[in-house]
């Protein structure tokens with residue numbers, strides 16, 4: 700960018716590829732009347748109420764209950780209590796999963812090959828996923844491996860599979876958004892800034908469930924194909 704005759708240095712982590720993806724997906728979501736953009740500036744966050752019907756949500760809940768195990772973290776940090784939910788992989792070729800998996804990719808207009816395996820998650824009372832970014836940090840030891848396996852994460856799509864009696868909201872403290880779980884609601888956001896560099900303001904947490912049980916599915920998309 701030209702500024703008073705000087706060229707502002709681009710952020711070292713800027714990426715034309717990720718910038719293009721960010722703009723294309725946002726334009727597609729803006730044009731879809733089923734979605735609403737959250738009225739905040741620091742991040743691009745969208746809602747789609749009733750994306751998934753009750754029967755499909757119930758099938759996903761049953762699959763999560765059948766396969767769940769304690770959630771893991773990619774980070775080098777060994778922080779007990781950071782992510783205390785259970786989770787499982789949702790096989791993209793399973794009969795009940797495939798239409799949802801492909802439906803999310805089609806909604807965003809991203810090649811399904813860029814999508815990681817969808818994750819199911821279950822939070823019992825007291826369980827949480829503390830504040831984190833979904834994008835990868837270049838300072839962590841996993842970074843070279845992630846670069847080789849599809850690169851940086853761009854968009855996240857999450858679906859709440861049930862209503863939760865109390866607690867369990869998804870909170871973006873910097874962007875100023877707090878979303879209460881509602882069955883079938885899809886939440887999607889761009890983890891990158893317009894220049895394709897990581898957007899710190901997408902930091903978010905799955906707040907502790909107070910009463911009831913929370914079930915969600917999460918899908919993360921990479922800048923390059925994740926399936927080869």
Ligand SMILES: O=C(O)CCC(=O)C(=O)O
Pocket residue numbers: 820828833867868869870903904905906915917
């Ligand atoms: O449980 C939530 O509301 C957030 C989950 C989340 O941040 C994730 O799966 O990356």
Ligand SMILES: [Fe+2]
Pocket residue numbers: 831832833903
């Ligand atoms: Fe997350």
